[in-house]
Amino acid sequence: MDTVILTTNDFRAIARHVGLNPLMDECIARLRAALQQFDANDTITPVRAGFEYTHPEVGLLEWMPIMQRGEKAVVKMVGYHPANPERRQLPTILSTVSAYDTKSGHLIGLADGTFLTALRTGAASAVASEVLAVPDAGVVGIIGCGAQGVSQLHALSRVFRLKRALIYDIDPAVSESFARRTAFLNIPVYPVPLPQLLLESDILCTATSVEVGKGPVFEDRGLPAHVHINAVGSDFPGKIEVPRSVLQRSLVCPDFPAQAVMEGECQQLSPGEIGPDLVEVVKNAAQYAPCRRQSTVFDSTGWALEDLVVLELLIDYATELGLGQRLALESISRDPHDPYQFIYEAEGLPPLEFTTAAPYKIRREL
Amino acid sequence: MDTVILTTNDFRAIARHVGLNPLMDECIARLRAALQQFDANDTITPVRAGFEYTHPEVGLLEWMPIMQRGEKAVVKMVGYHPANPERRQLPTILSTVSAYDTKSGHLIGLADGTFLTALRTGAASAVASEVLAVPDAGVVGIIGCGAQGVSQLHALSRVFRLKRALIYDIDPAVSESFARRTAFLNIPVYPVPLPQLLLESDILCTATSVEVGKGPVFEDRGLPAHVHINAVGSDFPGKIEVPRSVLQRSLVCPDFPAQAVMEGECQQLSPGEIGPDLVEVVKNAAQYAPCRRQSTVFDSTGWALEDLVVLELLIDYATELGLGQRLALESISRDPHDPYQFIYEAEGLPPLEFTTAAPYKIRREL
Numbered sequence: 001m002d003t004v005i006l007t008t009n010d011f012r013a014i015a016r017h018v019g020l021n022p023l024m025d026e027c028i029a030r031l032r033a034a035l036q037q038f039d040a041n042d043t044i045t046p047v048r049a050g051f052e053y054t055h056p057e058v059g060l061l062e063w064m065p066i067m068q069r070g071e072k073a074v075v076k077m078v079g080y081h082p083a084n085p086e087r088r089q090l091p092t093i094l095s096t097v098s099a100y101d102t103k104s105g106h107l108i109g110l111a112d113g114t115f116l117t118a119l120r121t122g123a124a125s126a127v128a129s130e131v132l133a134v135p136d137a138g139v140v141g142i143i144g145c146g147a148q149g150v151s152q153l154h155a156l157s158r159v160f161r162l163k164r165a166l167i168y169d170i171d172p173a174v175s176e177s178f179a180r181r182t183a184f185l186n187i188p189v190y191p192v193p194l195p196q197l198l199l200e201s202d203i204l205c206t207a208t209s210v211e212v213g214k215g216p217v218f219e220d221r222g223l224p225a226h227v228h229i230n231a232v233g234s235d236f237p238g239k240i241e242v243p244r245s246v247l248q249r250s251l252v253c254p255d256f257p258a259q260a261v262m263e264g265e266c267q268q269l270s271p272g273e274i275g276p277d278l279v280e281v282v283k284n285a286a287q288y289a290p291c292r293r294q295s296t297v298f299d300s301t302g303w304a305l306e307d308l309v310v311l312e313l314l315i316d317y318a319t320e321l322g323l324g325q326r327l328a329l330e331s332i333s334r335d336p337h338d339p340y341q342f343i344y345e346a347e348g349l350p351p352l353e354f355t356t357a358a359p360y361k362i363r364r365e366l
Numbered sequence: 367m368d369t370v371i372l373t374t375n376d377f378r379a380i381a382r383h384v385g386l387n388p389l390m391d392e393c394i395a396r397l398r399a400a401l402q403q404f405d406a407n408d409t410i411t412p413v414r415a416g417f418e419y420t421h422p423e424v425g426l427l428e429w430m431p432i433m434q435r436g437e438k439a440v441v442k443m444v445g446y447h448p449a450n451p452e453r454r455q456l457p458t459i460l461s462t463v464s465a466y467d468t469k470s471g472h473l474i475g476l477a478d479g480t481f482l483t484a485l486r487t488g489a490a491s492a493v494a495s496e497v498l499a500v501p502d503a504g505v506v507g508i509i510g511c512g513a514q515g516v517s518q519l520h521a522l523s524r525v526f527r528l529k530r531a532l533i534y535d536i537d538p539a540v541s542e543s544f545a546r547r548t549a550f551l552n553i554p555v556y557p558v559p560l561p562q563l564l565l566e567s568d569i570l571c572t573a574t575s576v577e578v579g580k581g582p583v584f585e586d587r588g589l590p591a592h593v594h595i596n597a598v599g600s601d602f603p604g605k606i607e608v609p610r611s612v613l614q615r616s617l618v619c620p621d622f623p624a625q626a627v628m629e630g631e632c633q634q635l636s637p638g639e640i641g642p643d644l645v646e647v648v649k650n651a652a653q654y655a656p657c658r659r660q661s662t663v664f665d666s667t668g669w670a671l672e673d674l675v676v677l678e679l680l681i682d683y684a685t686e687l688g689l690g691q692r693l694a695l696e697s698i699s700r701d702p703h704d705p706y707q708f709i710y711e712a713e714g715l716p717p718l719e720f721t722t723a724a725p726y727k728i729r730r731e732l
Contacts, residue, residue: 002455005371008708015709044417051410051433053468061466063429067417074425074441077464085702092367094471094696096464098443100427102419105445105460110476115697118705147705155592174703181704316418325693330460331374331481336451337540339484339513340546342374342522343381343698357563 001021006111006314010323014314015115017321020184024151024158027123027310034309035282036127042069043232045304047259048079054235057083058211060236065207066304071098076113076307082209091147092209097311107329119150120306122155122161125205125230125253127305128138130159132253132283133203133228135292143194143200143217143241144208145169145178148232152205157185164196170208198222205213205230209293212238220245226293232300234264242297244268249273250295251288254301264301278303368692372477372680378691380680381481383687386550390517390524392559393489395674400675401493401648408435412672413625416444418602423449426602433668439466442479442673446601448575457513458575459483463677473695478679486672487514488521490621491596494644494664496525497651498619499569499594501658504529509583509607510558510574513546514598518571523551530554532563564588571596578604582587586611592659593674593730598666600630608663610634616661617641617654622669630667643668 015023043066050062052142060080067073076097084090095113098107129137137160142149145167153165165187171190181187198204199222203258208217210233220243225238229250233241252275254260261267266274278298281288318324333341380534381389387432409432416428433439444461450456461479466472476643495503503526508515511533519531531553535541538557545555563590564570574583577600583599599607608631618641620626627633632640644664647654684690698709 003462004454005693005695007693007695009694011697012709012712014664015706019707042489043694046415049412051417051431051439051468055437055470056436059468059471061433061468061471063431063441065417069419070422073417075397075429077441077466077473079466081469081471084470089469089700089702090472090698091702091705094698096369096473096695098462100443100445102417102427103423103447104450104454104456104667105425105427105447106456107460107462108442110695112695113706115708146703147699150703151705155649168727178699181701181707206414209475232379299377302383317680326377327373328369329462329476329478331454331478332460334455336455336457337510337512337516337541337543338673339457339481339517340381340386340550341547342481343386344377 001106001328001330003107003329004109004324004326006104006109006324008112011112011115011314012317013321014321016319017302018317020241021073021158024119024155026313027254028126028155028310028365029156030313031123031306034305035279036126038104038279043131043305044069046255057081061306062308064302064304067102068306071102072108073310074098074304074308075104076119078113080334085146093147097307097317099311109315111314116307116310116314118147118151121232121300121302123310124180124300124306125152125232125298126155126159127282127321128230128253129156129228130291131281131288132296132298134226139200139202139204141197141204142167143204143206143234145174146207147341148207150181151177152230152232153182153187155204156187157187159326162187164190166190166192166201168192168194168197194218195222195287203228203230206233209231210239210241212236215240215244217241219243224332225295227295229297230300231265231297231334232298234301237263240268242266247275247297250297251291253278253281254299255301258302260299264299265297266299293329367472367694367696368446368696369473369695370379370475372475372684372690373399374478375411376684377478377481377680378555379687380542385438385685387524389701390485390488390521392679394492394521394524396675396679397489398493400671401645404645409671410435411622413628416514430668430670430673432501432570432674433468437468438474438564439468439678440670440674442462442670443540444479444483451512458515463673465677470518475681476615477680482518482673482676482680487598487666487668487674488517489676490672491598491664492517492521492525493648494568494596494619495522495594495730496663497647498658500507500592500663503568505566505568506531507563508533509570510599511540512573514573515544515571516575518554518596518598519548520551522569523553528553532558532567534558534560534563534613556707560584561588569596569724572599572607574599576605576607578602581606582597582609583607585609591661593661595663596666597663600665603629606631606634611679612661612694613663614639616663617657617661618665619644619647620665625667626665630665631663638690
C-alpha cells in the first residue's frame with residue numbers, strides 16, 4: 001500500500017507546465033467554489049494547535065487538521081520562524097502537508113506545503129477581495145514584502161486590473177528586491193513611505209513578521225473610506241497588524257472565527273464587533289455587495305480548507321502529468337495480526353534466523 | 367535541504383541485521399534510560415488530539431506530538447481502525463512518524479510508525495512490569511491476541527524468564543494463530559478459557575479493540591493477589607479493559623496522567639485513586655519495590671516520549687547501516703523572500719516563459 005510523495009521537483013514541473021498565472025487562477029476558482037459549496041456538517045476543522053517558543057529564537061510549529069467525513073483527513077504542519085531568512089537563507093514559513101484515508105488510517109500522500117501555503121494564502125485574499133473590495137480597485141499596497149507578499153500581489157492581479165503596487169518593508173533590502181521578485185506580473189512596483197501607501201491603496205495587504213506586542217504595523221491615518229485590508233500575518237497569539245480603530249469601523253470578515261479570536265485581528269474585538277465569516281460572504285456575495293464601498297478587513301489566519309483545496313488541485317495536476325514518487329512507507333504484514341511478519345517474509349530474501357546474540361553496538365551519542 | 371524517509375524496507379533491513387530480540391532489548395534499555403533521566407522542563411508532550419468517528423465505521427486518527435525544547439519535535443500520526451484486519455487485511459493500527467527541527471521548522475524525517483508502535487508499546491510494558499510485577503513472574507496472560515499482543519509477549523520475554531503464555535481472544539482464529547506468530551520466542555503458548563487465564567497469570571496484558579461501553583474485557587474473579595496488569599488497549603474516550611474493582615485495589619500507574627484520565631483506565635478513577643506515573647516509579651524503583659507483591663496496573667495509553675525514544679533508536683540503526691532515502695521535499699528558493707524562484711531557476715532547466723494562456727484543463731472529478 002503506497003504513499004505518494006510530491007516534492008519540490010514535482011511542484012516545479014507542475015508550475016512550469018501549467019504556468020504560474022493559470023495555476024493561481026485555478027487555485028482561486030477552486031477555493032471560491034469550495035467556499036460556495038461548503039457544508040460544516042461534512043467538514044471538520046479543529047482550531048490549529050502547536051508548539052510556540054521564544055527561546056532560543058521566536059518560533060512556532062503547528063498542525064492544521066481538516067477532515068471530510070468518511071473520506072480523508074489532511075494535516076498541514078507549518079513552521080513559522082521569522083529568523084529563517086536572515087540566519088538560514090530559508091523562508092519564514094516551511095511546511096509539509098499529509099493526507100490520510102479515514103477508513104483505514106493509511107497515509108495516502110505527503111507533499112511540500114511551502115509553495116502550497118503561498119498559493120492558498122494568496123488565493124484566499126483574492127477570493128475575499130473579490131467580494132469585499134471595490135470592483136475597480138487599481139492600487140494595491142503591500143506592507144511586508146517577503147514571500148507571502150509576493151503571492152498576495154500575484155493573486156490579486158488575477159482578479160483586479162491593477163495599475164500599480166505600493167510597497168513597504170522595514171528592511172529596505174527586502175522592499176528593494178520586491179519589484180524583481182514580482183517582475184513576472186508586469187505591474188509597476190513603487191517602494192513608498194508608509195503614509196503615502198495608506199493614502200493611495202484601494203486594497204492593502206499586511207504580511208509581516210511583526211513581533212508579539214509590537215503591532216499594529218501601521219497607524220490609522222489617511223486610509224481611503226473604501227479600503228479593503230487583507231491581514232494575512234496573523235499566526236500567533238498576541239500578534240496583530242491592523243489598528244483596533246480601523247477594525248472597529250470596518251466589516252471584519254474572519255476566515256475561521258474560532259481561530260481568528262485566538263490568533264487573528266479578531267483578538268482585538270469583542271464578539272459583537274466581528275462580522276460574517278468568509279463562507280458567509282462568499283455564499284451571499286450579492287447581499288454583501290454594498291459593503292464594498294466601505295472599509296472591510298479580511299482576517300486571514302489561514303484555514304485548513306484552503307490547504308485541502310490547493311492540495312487536491314496539485315494532486316490532480318501531478319496525476320495528470322504522471323508526477324510523484326510511490327513508497328511503501330507503513331510496515332504492513334500479510335497477516336494483519338502479526339507486526340513482525342513483514343520482516344521474515346519478503347520477496348527474494350532468505351528466511352530470518354533468529355538471534356539471541358548480544359545487542360548490536362550502536363552509537364549512543366546520536 | 368533533505369528529508370530522510372525510512373520505509374518498511376529500511377525497518378526490515380534493520381530488524382534482519384540486528385535481530386528482533388536485540389532490537390527489543392535496545393528499545394527497552396533506551397526507554398528505561400529515558401524515563402530515568404526524564405525532565406519535564408526539557409520535554410513538552412501535549413495530550414494527543416484527533417478525529418474520532420463512528421460512521422461509516424468506528425475509527426480514530428490522531429496526532430501525538432512531543433517537543434524537546436530547542437531541539438526537535440516529533441509528531442506521530444496514529445490511525446486506529448478495528449475493522450481493518452477483517453475488511454482490509456490491514457493492521458488495526460497504522461501509523462507514521464515525523465521529526466521537525468524546531469529552529470527552522472524543517473521536516474527532518476518521516477518514518478513508518480506501525481512497526482515502531484508495536485515495539486514501543488511492548489517496551490513500555492516491559493519497563494513497567496520490571497518495576498511493578500513480581501521478579502519471578504513466569505506466566506503471562508494475553509487478552510487480545512492481535513498485533514500488539516505479539517509485541518507484549520515479545521517484550522516481556524526479554525525481561526522475565528517466562529515458562530508459558532496463556533492466551534484468550536474473542537475470535538478463535540486469532541487465538542489459534544498466536545502460537546505461530548510468536549513461535550520465534552520459544553515460549554509454550556496455550557489458548558485457555560478466560561477464568562483459567564485470570565487464575566494463573568502473574569502478568570496480564572490486555573490489548574483488545576473492545577468497543578466503547580462494552581468493557582471491561584474480563585471479570586474480577588480469581589486474579590492472583592500479586593498480579594500486574596499492562597492495560598494497553600486504551601486509546602479512545604469511553605474505552606476500558608479492566609474492571610473498576612481491580613483498579614481500586616491496585617496501585618494504578620499511568621504512562622501519561624493527563625491523557626490517561628481522558629482515554630485510559632484512569633477514566634474510571636477519582637484523582638485520589640490514581641497512583642504515581644511511570645516516570646515516578648522508574649526513577650524510584652527501590653521505593654516502589656514492595657508494591658511488586660501486590661496488585662498493580664500499568665495504564666498504558668501510549669506516550670509520545672516512547673515514540674521519540676524508539677524513533678531515535680531506529681534512526682541510529684538506519685544511519686549506521688546507510689539506510690533511508692533523501693528527498694528535497696519543501697520548496698525552498700535561493701531567495702527566501704521569493705516563493706516562486708525555485709520554479710524559474712533550476713539546474714539544467716531553461717528559464718521559465720510566463721504564460722497568460724487559458725487555464726490548463728484538469729479533471730475536476732478527481
